[in-house]
Amino acid sequence: MVPKCPHEGCKNELLAESCRKFLPHKLIETMQQRKVEASIPVTEKIYCPYPRCSALMSKTEVLEYSKNVIGAQKQCIKCRGFFCFICKVPWHNGMTCHAYKKLNPNPPAEDLKLKSLATRSLWRQCVKCNHMIELAEGCYHMTCRCGYEFCYQCGAGWKDKKATCSCPLWAEEYLVRGT
Incomplete structure (x- = not known):
C-alpha cells in the first residue's frame, strides 16, 4: 500500500521526495516501488517469468512494448526476455500453448x-x-x-x-x- 500521512485525520499520501532527508535510501526506493505497484490495477499486472528479473509490468505496457512481436510471444520491458503472454512462462519456441501445457502439466x-x-x-x-x-x-x-x-x-x-x-x-x- 502507498504510505499515508501518520497525522490523525490526514488522508494525504507520503511523497518519497519529502521523506528523502530522514529515511534511508533503501526505504525511499521501496516507497517509490510501492507507488508504481499501486498505480497498476490488479487485472493489468503481469510479472516477467524469468526469476532473475520478475519485473512488474502492466499488460498495456507489455503490449505496447511488444507491438512488433506477433501472437502470444511478448517481451519483458526490463530484461527483454521473450515470454508467453498467455501461459506466463518463458517463450515456448515452436510450440503452441496447448502443446506446452500438455508437456508441462505440473507447476514449477x-x-x-x-x-x-x-x-x-x-x-x-x-x-x-x-x-x-x-x-x-x-x-x-x-x-x-x-x-x-x-x-x-x-x-x-x-x-x-x-x-x-x-x-x-x-x-x-x-x-x-x-x-
Whole structure:
C-alpha cells in the first residue's frame, strides 16, 4: 500500500521526495516501488517469468512494448526476455500453448515450494486475484488489495460488509498483537 500521512485525520499520501532527508535510501526506493505497484490495477499486472528479473509490468505496457512481436510471444520491458503472454512462462519456441501445457502439466518447483510454505504458514489465496494473504492479527474478514472481501477461514465472499458463511468472525489469538 502507498504510505499515508501518520497525522490523525490526514488522508494525504507520503511523497518519497519529502521523506528523502530522514529515511534511508533503501526505504525511499521501496516507497517509490510501492507507488508504481499501486498505480497498476490488479487485472493489468503481469510479472516477467524469468526469476532473475520478475519485473512488474502492466499488460498495456507489455503490449505496447511488444507491438512488433506477433501472437502470444511478448517481451519483458526490463530484461527483454521473450515470454508467453498467455501461459506466463518463458517463450515456448515452436510450440503452441496447448502443446506446452500438455508437456508441462505440473507447476514449477518454485510454485510448489510457495504452496507448501503457504500451507504450513496458514496463508490464504484471494479467489479473485490469487494474491497470498496472511492473517497476522484481527478478525477473519479480509479485504484483499484487489478489493475483494472474503472470510479467511473458508474463503467465502462477503457481501455488503456481511459474511456469507457461518464461520466465527475472529479467534482470540489473532485479536491481540504478540499473543
